[in-house]
Amino acid sequence: MIISTKEAFNWLEKGDVIFVDCRFSLQDPTTGRKAYEEEHIPGSVYFDLEEDLSGEVGATGGRHPLPDLNEFTIKLGERGITKNTTIIVYDENLAFASRFFWMMKLIGHKNIYLLDGGWKAWLEEDMPLSSKAQSKEVINYGAVQIDESMIAKQEEVKSKKENEQVKLLDSRNFERYAGHKEPIDRKAGHIPNALNYDWTHVKKDDGTLKSEEELKHHFSDLKDASDIIVYCGSGVTAAPNVISLWLAGFRNVKLYVGSFSDWITNDSNEVATIQKN
Numbered sequence: 001m002i003i004s005t006k007e008a009f010n011w012l013e014k015g016d017v018i019f020v021d022c023r024f025s026l027q028d029p030t031t032g033r034k035a036y037e038e039e040h041i042p043g044s045v046y047f048d049l050e051e052d053l054s055g056e057v058g059a060t061g062g063r064h065p066l067p068d069l070n071e072f073t074i075k076l077g078e079r080g081i082t083k084n085t086t087i088i089v090y091d092e093n094l095a096f097a098s099r100f101f102w103m104m105k106l107i108g109h110k111n112i113y114l115l116d117g118g119w120k121a122w123l124e125e126d127m128p129l130s131s132k133a134q135s136k137e138v139i140n141y142g143a144v145q146i147d148e149s150m151i152a153k154q155e156e157v158k159s160k161k162e163n164e165q166v167k168l169l170d171s172r173n174f175e176r177y178a179g180h181k182e183p184i185d186r187k188a189g190h191i192p193n194a195l196n197y198d199w200t201h202v203k204k205d206d207g208t209l210k211s212e213e214e215l216k217h218h219f220s221d222l223k224d225a226s227d228i229i230v231y232c233g234s235g236v237t238a239a240p241n242v243i244s245l246w247l248a249g250f251r252n253v254k255l256y257v258g259s260f261s262d263w264i265t266n267d268s269n270e271v272a273t274i275q276k277n
Contacts, residue, residue, distance in 0.1 A: 001101075001112075001113060001114060001243065001246065001247060002113065002114050002116050002209055002247070003088055003113035003114070003115060003116060004116050005115065005116070005117065005121050005122055005125045005127060006125070008041075008088050008113075008115055008122075009125075009127055009128075011086065011088060012041070012042065012043070012128070015043075016086060017043075017085075017086045017087070017088055018043065018044075018045060018079070018080060018081055018085055018086070018087055018088075018136075019040075019041045019042075019043055019044040019045070019087075019088050019089070019090065019115075020044065020045055020046075020047055020079075020087055020088070020089040020090070020097075020100060021036045021040050021041065021044040021045070021046045021047070021090060021091070021119075022046075022047050022049070022053075022089060022090065022091040022096040022097045022099070022100050023035050023036060023090075023091045023092050023096065023119060024048065024049040024050075024091065024096045029048075029049075029050055032046075032048065032049075032091075032096075033046060033048060037131070037133075038131060039129050039130070039131055040129065040130060040131070041090065041122060041127070041128075041129065041130070042128055042129070042130040042132070043130070043134060044130075044134065045079040045080070045081075045134050045136065047075075047079075047100055049064065049096050049099065049236065050064070052067070052072070052075055053067065053072075053096070053099050053100060053103060054066070054067055055067040055068060059265060060154075060258070060262060060265045060266075061257075061258050061262055061265075062234045062235060062257065062258035062259050062260075062261040062262035062265075063184075063185075063233065063234035063261040064099075064234040064235050064236055064257075065235075065257065065258065065262075066103070066235075066257055069103075069106075069107060069144065069146060072103065072107075073107065073141040073142070073144055074141070076141040077138060077139050077140050077141040078136070078138050079134075079136050080136025080137055080138070080139060081139075081141060082139055082140075082141055082142065083108075083109065083110075083141060083142050083144075084111070085111065086111040086112075086113075087104065087109070087111065087112040087113070088112075088113045088114075088115050089101055089104075089112065089113070089114060089115065090114070090115035090118045090119055090122065091118050091119060092118055092119045092120065093118070093207070094114070094118060094203060094207070094209075094240050095199070095236050095237045095239065095240060096236065097114055097115070097118065098114065098236075098239035098240040098242075098243055099235070099236050099239045101114055101239070101243060102150075102239045102242055102243065102255060105147070105150065106146060106147055106150050106151070107144040107145075107146060107147075108144055108145055108147065114209075114243065116208045116209055117206060117207050117208040118207060120206075120207050121206075121207065121208065149254070150253075150254060150255060151254060151255060151257060152229045152231075152254035152255065152256040152257075153256070153257075153258070154256075154258060154262055154263060154266065154269075156229070156254075157191065157229060157231075157256055157263070158269070160227065160229065161191060161192060161193050161194075162193065163226075165224075165225060165226040165227070166225065166226060166227045166228075166229065167195060167222050167225040167227070167228045167229070168191060168193055168194040168195065168228075168229050168231070169194065169195055169196075169197045169222075169228060169229070169230045169231070169238075169241060170190045170191065170194040170195065170196050170197070170231060170232070170260070171197060171198065171199040171230060171231065171232040171237050171238040171240075171241045172190075172196075172198065172199075172232050172233055172237070172260070173198050173200070174196055174198065176188070176233070177189075177190045177194075177196040177198075177274075178190075178196075178273060178274035178276075179271070179272075179273030179274065180274075180276060184233055184261075185233060185260060185261050185264060186264065187264040187271050188271075188273065189271040189272050189273040190260070190271065190272055190273075191231070191260065191263055191269075191271070191272070192270050192271075192272045193272075194231070194272075197218075197219075197230075197241055199232065199237045199238065199240045199241050201218065202215060202218065202240055202241060202244040203240075209244065209247070210244075212247055212248065212249075215244050215245075215247050215248040216248045216249065218244075218248070219244070219245060219248050219250065222245075222250065225252065226252065227252050227253075227254065228245060228250060228252060228253045228254070229253075229254045229255075229256055230242050230245070230253065230254070230255055230256065231255070231256035231259040231260060231263075232259050232260070233259055233260050233261055234258075234259050234260075234261045235255060235256070235257040235258060235259045238255055238256070238259060239255065242255050
């Protein structure tokens with residue numbers, strides 16, 4: 001699931017791979033595409049969080065609902081990607097590349113890797129760069145079967161949040177989890193009984209992922225859970241936690257795609273907070 005810069009460079013030299021650039025900024029949604037156009041890993045194609053990896057925002061479903069997955073596979077084909085393509089995906093902070101990675105696993109794609117350390121690691125290793133616009137032969141990705149077991153919806157979260165065997169993980173930072181600060185959503189706090197597992201804690205200081213043993217230790221309190229449901233604000237930064245749980249050996253993991261921004265669309269849903277000391 002994870003590939004080093006050196007291994008990725010070997011794939012690049014062989015040529016039998018497509019790199020996917022998912023750089024993005026929630027503060028300025030144009031930043032990622034501009035950065036890609038200026039410089040990227042040679043041969044990379046670009047996927048935008050809001051244009052390609054999210055659907056239209058509605059009254060429910062959260063701020064970044066899944067797109068129509070048939071339309072998503074058309075976009076894959078437009079970028080030269082088939083079911084058999086080896087993909088290496090990267091960004092600047094792991095979050096957006098992880099959303100793409102998770103979506104590809106959702107549709108059953110097998111040969112996909114996250115570039116460990118992402119764009120920063122590639123630059124630090126002085127690897128080749130390009131500003132050349134990519135033109136890929138448009139092909140048909142093919143029909144897909146969605147793995148519904150990877151998705152949790154609001155009703156499932158409501159029915160399971162009181163179950164002690166089910167662990168609900170909030171991937172946001174503690175201030176947002178506790179309700180002390182909420183810069184995006186109209187309510188502050190977390191889903192009752194959720195545990196706070198800040199998604200950034202799966203990374204080392206250099207931006208690479210922690211080792212399998214470190215991740216097992218990080219998630220050790222969850223080892224007896226029958227199910228793990230992971231959420232964040234809108235189903236993006238929860239994805240690194242989902243992938244890290246997989247790396248730690250957990251298989252009973254679901255992503256609540258709508259996340260907290262979907263939860264609060266129903267005013268009858270309770271929101272928990274933690275008082276400041």
